Amino acid sequence: MFVTALQDLKYAQWFRGADVDGDGFITHRDVRMMSERYIGARSVAPDSTTARLLTDGMDGFWTNVIAPMDQDGDGKVDLREMTEGFRRVLTDPALYPEQIEPVTNCFFDLVDLNADGKIDQAEFKQMFGAVADVPGEDCAAVFAALDQDGSGALDRAEFHRAVTEFFYGNDPNAPANHLFGRIPA
Template identity: 90%
Template structure:
């Protein structure tokens, strides 16, 4: 793992620690999905909401909970970073490790259901839910829209998430997907 990945994972950790107590717990993971559902205005019992909640529960069980080295039911930044070092070693494993949750988030961010995420949808979700400032959202969105179509299709979105979690390129636009990293 590189220093850049440490910075990105730290940024992701700060967003995932929804209650700000310095740990990621199953409750934080559930609150993350609840924030996305609420920002979209989707009913908690809708099929998309249920899929997201199930995906996030699986993300907790299969990715985050195994990082809990001391068995206290919560993961601190050190445990998460070490866990990512162990687990996120090969982008070829993305389909099993991250893709199911990413698909749910894509569907939730795609507010009008047209199969694309436009800049307004991207900004609404990443600003209101992840706390990414609007000007950062616009800059990141423009960089991620590789075909300059004005929207991110599912492939571009997956490429961004893959780049964020597995990439080492300091100039990659997806480095700032969950907020501007500095370092």
Template identity: 75%
Template sequence: MTALQDLKYRQWFRGADDDGDGFITQHDVRRMSERYISARKTAPDGETVRRLIEGMDQFWSNVIAPMDQDGDGKVDVREMTEGFKGVLTDRAFYPHQIAPVTNCFFDLVDLNGDGRIDQAEFQQMFSSVAAVPGEDCAAVFAALDLDGSGGLSRDEFHQALEEFFYGNDPDAPANHIFGKVTA
């Protein structure tokens, strides 16, 4: 893992540690989706909520839980960064490791169902899920909107999350999707 990936994963960890106790548990992972669902102004349909919660449970079971080296049911930042070194090794695995959860979040965030996430929708998601400040959301959104359409397509959204979890480009705007990454 590169130093950049280490910084990005630590930033993700801070957003995922819902109760701030220095550990990620299954409850913390599930709370990421629950925080977003509760921040929405409209209730999502039951099928989308079910898919998101199942996706987050699978993300816990398949990606995060195996990182629990001491078997205590929680993952600290050391276990997580070491675990990501072993699990998130190849972009080819993105469709199985990250994409299902990304699709669920995309469907929930696209409030008006137009097939894209606008800046307001993007900010609502990342401020509620990972406590990213509004000005950071706006800057990242503008940089991720590759075609300048004013909205992120599903493809652009996937590209951003794939770059965040697997990429090493220090200039990639996706590095800051879960908050500004600093040394």
């Protein structure tokens, strides 16, 4: 699969959110801090099953996806390494179940604050706004566009479609492009 300039923009937007400490690198510490943010926003105990599942999932994401992108072996991944790594790894949406789905499932469960099997707009805004620093108006617009059936909530399938589109898609008009914050036009 050919990676487009649009995908590079999306990957850079994701990188900015994943570089939690803002030092220009993603490290295992950043991934752990990201987990802690989500757990904190969810208001669950750090030793809860939900917290452990998320932390384990994010550790696996670091080990299996991010760490192998570290081309120079310095224990950190810069934007160039991450973009090149995503270009190498995220080549086939059919690999989504093994590459991204486990972390997405944990994240869905974390965002679903009332555990009703859906993410409503308030839950979406809390997690993407408070944790990923996505402005409220962007959260509302993205949420409305992702809610394909107009139910007022994202079910697990809609959420997976959004994440799949974000990481693999090339449609410049796809609302999922802005899942982790508005990308530059």
